[in-house]
Amino acid sequence: MRLAFPLLSLLAVHTLAHAATPEEDRLGRAAKAMPATVQEFAGMASNFAQDWSKCANAAETQKLAADYGSSLWFGAKANLRKQQDPDDRALYWGRLAIARTVRDEAAGFAVSPAERAAALAALEKASRGMDDVNFSTSRETKRILLTGFDPFGLERRLDQSNPSGVAALMLDGEQFEVGGQRVRIETAIFPVRFADFDAGMLENWLRPWMNGRNVDMVVTVSMGRSDFDLERFPGRRRSDNWSDNLNASSGGNYENPVPGQLNGQPINGAEFVEFSLPAAAMLQVQSPFAVHDNRWVRFAPNTRFSADSLAALNGKTAVEGSGGGYLSNEISYRAVRLRDELGLGSLPVGHIHTPAISSYDPNKLRAITAQIRAMLVAAWKNGN
Helix, strand or coil, X not given: CCCCCCCHHHHHHHCCCCCCCHHHHCHHHHHHHCHHHHHCCHHHHHHHHHHHHXXXXXXXXXXXXXXXXXXXXXXXXXXXXXXXXXXXHHHHHHHHHHHHHHHHCCCCCCXXXXXXXXXXXXXXXXXXXXXXXXXXXXXXXXXXEEEEECCCCCCCCCCCCCHHHHHHHHHCCCEEEECCEEEEEEEEEECCCHHHHHCCHHHHHHHHHHHHHCCCEEEEEEECCCCEEEECCCECEECCCCCCCCCCCCCCCCCCCEECEECCEECCCCCECCCCCCHHHHCCCCCCCCEEEECEEEECCCEEEECCCHHHHCCCCEEEEXXXXXXXXXXXXXXXXXXXXXXXXXXXXXXXXXXXXXCCCHHHHHHHHHHHHHHHHHHHHHHC
């Protein structure tokens, strides 16, 4: 079963784009720092540039971008599984190489900014797995949607990987059986860019799946601290001083936390919400990394607090949710908020922060992904 995901949110982000972005500007340095990784899809990017130059109209450019985006997504998954090499970075850098061509290079006709934006949006959507969610039409198989993130913090470590992106690539299409119940995981990878979230990318992708209860669990994942954390209370506001992958700041801090945007306005919702994953079941999987039910938040004025219930946070202004004040917290807040907006309080939705890695650590990445899978199995065995 596939559902349509509108391009509108992606178009809103890319409409004004024409010069290379800070992400694309890192390609040259990345090629020197990790040549084998960046070269993995260099041939595909070169072929795309040739095909792009021959496109005769906007329909061709958009289809070409979507086709190559899909090839990137499937190629990254195939390479990872064939080589037993848990690496998300080639997909990230390969996407940027193709995006740079779409943004800057001439086609076989005069491409307008809006037409470039449409092609970029098609590339993003396809290369992130957002239109590859392919559940069986039978509702006898339960459905888990899982999201990861691109590598980030690249101004600090250019060769950084992201365990959540690796997990998304490794677990996409994975199936397991618990007590005679078959469960399937489908995944997508989201950008580390505030603008995409402000444009409603998460809501536009997730709403069709939540509407009509077309999915049975939603798990957002990102890289976090030293252990696994199940982030109990997402918060509404941004306060982290980390820039995103476009070098844009959150606009907030501990003294003045700010909400993200949705539909051109500050996102409307409760200051804190509560996740609905079966935490007790998932907490049984304590190896090789510890797993915590993280209830710590921060509220104004700059007060850390461990909440025993959502009611304990009534009347407080969020500074940080349990997952912090960056996009890890925000993706979970938006997902839980959408659950509540649609009246789906019983739908399991929530966020997993993985142990952090420095740069790239294949053994640790394998272990992290295996433990995420084990937590999902435990969630179905003991929590559903």
